[in-house]
Amino acid sequence: MNIAIWQKLDNLARSFIPFGFSLILVVLSVLPTHIPGYMQIAPILALISVYHWAIFRPNLLPISAVFILGLLQDLLLGTPVGLYVLVFLTVYGVVLSQRRFFVGKSFIFFWFGFAAISMLASIESYFLGSIWNVILLDFNAATFQYLILLGIFPAVAWVFLRWQQAFLQQD
Amino acid sequence: MLERRSSALVRIAAPLKSLVQRFTYLGLVLSAFSLMFLGKFDSVPIDRLRVEVTEVMAPILEVFSRPAATVSMHIQNVQDLSNIRDDNNRLKQENIRLLQWQTVARKLQSDNTALRQLLSVVSDNSEKYITARVIAGSGSLLSNMLIVNAGNKNGVVKGQTVIGSRGVIGRIFEVSNSSSRVLLLTDINSRVPVLVERNRTRAIMTGKNTNLASLIHLPQGARILPSDRIVTSGHGGAFPSGLPIGVVVSKSDDGIDVQLFTDFSRLEYVRIVDFGLNNLLEINQNEYVSKRVVDDKFVGK
Numbered sequence: 001m002n003i004a005i006w007q008k009l010d011n012l013a014r015s016f017i018p019f020g021f022s023l024i025l026v027v028l029s030v031l032p033t034h035i036p037g038y039m040q041i042a043p044i045l046a047l048i049s050v051y052h053w054a055i056f057r058p059n060l061l062p063i064s065a066v067f068i069l070g071l072l073q074d075l076l077l078g079t080p081v082g083l084y085v086l087v088f089l090t091v092y093g094v095v096l097s098q099r100r101f102f103v104g105k106s107f108i109f110f111w112f113g114f115a116a117i118s119m120l121a122s123i124e125s126y127f128l129g130s131i132w133n134v135i136l137l138d139f140n141a142a143t144f145q146y147l148i149l150l151g152i153f154p155a156v157a158w159v160f161l162r163w164q165q166a167f168l169q170q171d
Numbered sequence: 172m173l174e175r176r177s178s179a180l181v182r183i184a185a186p187l188k189s190l191v192q193r194f195t196y197l198g199l200v201l202s203a204f205s206l207m208f209l210g211k212f213d214s215v216p217i218d219r220l221r222v223e224v225t226e227v228m229a230p231i232l233e234v235f236s237r238p239a240a241t242v243s244m245h246i247q248n249v250q251d252l253s254n255i256r257d258d259n260n261r262l263k264q265e266n267i268r269l270l271q272w273q274t275v276a277r278k279l280q281s282d283n284t285a286l287r288q289l290l291s292v293v294s295d296n297s298e299k300y301i302t303a304r305v306i307a308g309s310g311s312l313l314s315n316m317l318i319v320n321a322g323n324k325n326g327v328v329k330g331q332t333v334i335g336s337r338g339v340i341g342r343i344f345e346v347s348n349s350s351s352r353v354l355l356l357t358d359i360n361s362r363v364p365v366l367v368e369r370n371r372t373r374a375i376m377t378g379k380n381t382n383l384a385s386l387i388h389l390p391q392g393a394r395i396l397p398s399d400r401i402v403t404s405g406h407g408g409a410f411p412s413g414l415p416i417g418v419v420v421s422k423s424d425d426g427i428d429v430q431l432f433t434d435f436s437r438l439e440y441v442r443i444v445d446f447g448l449n450n451l452l453e454i455n456q457n458e459y460v461s462k463r464v465v466d467d468k469f470v471g472k
Contacts, residue, residue, distance in 0.1 A: 027228070030318075031236050032308030034243030034436055041312070063192075067199050071206075075224040076307065078314040078352065081217050082206035089200050129313040132211065133359050138381045141312045 014167055018060040021160065022049035022069050030076045041141050043149035046073055047121055048156045050088050051114050054095035055102045056164060066092045080132045087121050087128070094120065107154075114153050122146040222347040225318060229350035232306040233320055240439055301325055301443040306350070308435065315358035315380055317341070319441055322349040327443055330409065334442045335433030338415035339363075339403060343443060353441070356416065356431060357384050364406040365416060367399050376401065376416065376429060384417065385426040395419060401429050411446045 025045035033042070046069055053061035070085030077084070094117060095102070102113055126142045210217040251258070303321035321327050323346055331343045333353045341361065345352040354361055357378035365376045365386070372393045374386040389395070399419045405412025417431040 027231060027235055030307040031232070031239050032305050032317075032436075032438070033239055034247075034439070038436060063195060063199060067203070070203070072224065075221045076228060076318075078221075078316040080207055080313070081210045081221070082203040083313065085203040085206065086200065089196070089203060093196060093200075125313065128207075132207070135359065137312055137359075138379060141381055145312055 015060050017163070017167075018049070018053045018057060019065050019069075021163075022046050022053070022061065022065070023072070025049050025156070026069060026073050026076065029073070041144040041148060043145050043152060044073065044084065044087075044121075044125075045149070045152065045156065046088070047091060047118055047149065048114070048153055049160070050091050051095055051117060052157055052160045054092050055099055055110075056160075057168065058092075058096055058099070063089070063092060079129070083125060083128050083132070087125050090124055091117055091121050107157075110157070111150075111153060114157075115150055118149055118153075119146060122149075218345060221352075222345055225345070225350055225352060226322075226347035229306060229318070229320060229347075232318065233304070236304075236306045299326070299445040301327060301445075302440055303327075303351075303443055304440055305438050308438070312380055315355040315361075315378060315435075317353040317355065317435075317438070317441070318350055319353060319443070320350055321443060322347050322351050324348055326445070327351045328445065332410055332414070332444045332446060334414070334444055335435075335438050337432035338417065339410065340431065340433050340435065340438070340441065342409065351443075355435065357382060357435075363410065363416075364404045365401050366404040366412075367393075367395055367419075368402050369396075369399050370394065373404060373406070382435070383420070383428040383430055385428050386419075387426060389427070395422065395427055397421060 025048065029042055029045045050061070050066055050069070066088050067085055070088035071081065073079075073084040073088070074081045102110065105113075122142055122145065126137060126139070130137050206217070301321050303319035303325070305317050306320050307318035317333075317340075319333075327343055327346050329343055329346050332339060333341050333343060339356065341353045341355040341358070343351050344354040355378065356363060356376065357380065359378050359380045361376075361378045361384075363376045365374055366372065367374065372390065372395065374393075375388045376384050377387055378384050386395070386401070397419050401416045401419065403410040403412055403414040403416060415432055417429045419427055420430045421428045
């Protein structure tokens with residue numbers, strides 16, 4: 001009896017962790033890093049999380065969780081509320097519909113997939129932001145933000161993959 | 172029997188589930204769009220939500236921002252060590268120059284006091300300072316803001332001027348109980364009346380969500396040169412006049428770019444200044460006075 005409760009608690013904790021990881025990434029993306037010039041091009045780290053869990057365990061990061069993450073990202077960043085909600089939902093939706101395409105492929109392929117999808121996300125946020133402000137935003141900053149996100153991707157994805165291998169049972 | 176029924180259930184349940192999922196997805200996308208619309212045309216509820224969330228997240232942000240600051244401090248220490256000789260030479264020269272300025276400033280100060288006494292000028296030394304730590308530097312392509320760890324309970328009020336290490340950086344635009352949000356001068360929604368210090372040309376400074384700001388609404392034929400200093404003009408009453416902001420770095424077809432004196436990326440503490448001007452923005456003088464009287468009665472003064 002006692003063991004069963006602990007097991008349930010353990011499973012609950014494990015299933016909460018993808019959302020927890022994503023929350024941490026949202027917070028990290030708004031922290032002051034004190035790196036000169038980094039502020040304007042700080043990448044939206046939670047995109048990595050949405051992409052990763054949509055491919056591997058969409059049941060652990062349901063769509064309502066994605067919505068909450070986007071909302072929190074908007075509220076903390078000070079972007080128009082709804083903007084990153086839309087971007088995250090797009091990434092989630094696109095990845096989920098192409099999920100079979102990604103599963104079981106090599107890491108490089110996984111990375112390329114992210115390159116394509118985060119480019120879509122960058123373009124989407126760039127245009128939504130431009131329309132909202134009725135002005136064309138700085139395109140160079142958008143490009144750098146995208147490149148930095150691509151560079152950070154392997155580090156974050158590696159942590160996710162290791163954790164997943166260690167703590168989640170295979171399907 | 173049971174098997175047949177369950178297989179029928181599966182046959183109906185699977186498409187139903189995918190239909191529900193699709194509707195959920197569409198519903199959430201639509202609600203995101205409506206949130207954006209709501210925020211564009213009536214931002215009050217959205218702002219309130221933002222204040223609440225910032226209030227809840229402030230302690231978490233504060234905890235996370237400490238290690239980041241420590242790491243950057245150590246990196247800075249190492250960089251400083253390697254530049255120590257150059258810095259020393261530079262500072263010696265600067266010191267000679269500043270000593271000359273000091274004599275000039277002393278003379279001007281005594282002149283100024285004497286003249287003020289002659290004219291019986293009423294001094295307005297009513298400014299109050301609040302020092303706050305930057306807990307989130309949410310500058311991004313889409314917005315340039317900071318979150319600082321001082322709020323209502325520390326006396327921060329919407330509209331107060333925020334000053335960094337070397338000049339104005341922005342103003343308070345959202346206040347919750349223990350944290351507040353600063354709209355930086357480089358944000359696309361920031362508009363500040365400024366003066367070119369050399370020839371007193373008026374302009375409006377606006378941000379571009381990059382690390383530069385730009386000047387707009389210049390009078391025709393205004394002559395502005397690189398390295399002209401830009402200061403606040405005090406028009407409109409949002410900022411007091413003469414506070415340093417930045418320096419003109421380049422002139423191009425799309426405008427005049429201004430580099431701010433304060434480097435946002437190095438910003439750890441800011442000063443929030445109450446010049447006693449803020450309330451004039453939203454309520455007129457009479458209402459302001461009557462409100463003060465009511466407030467004072469209320470607290471039993």
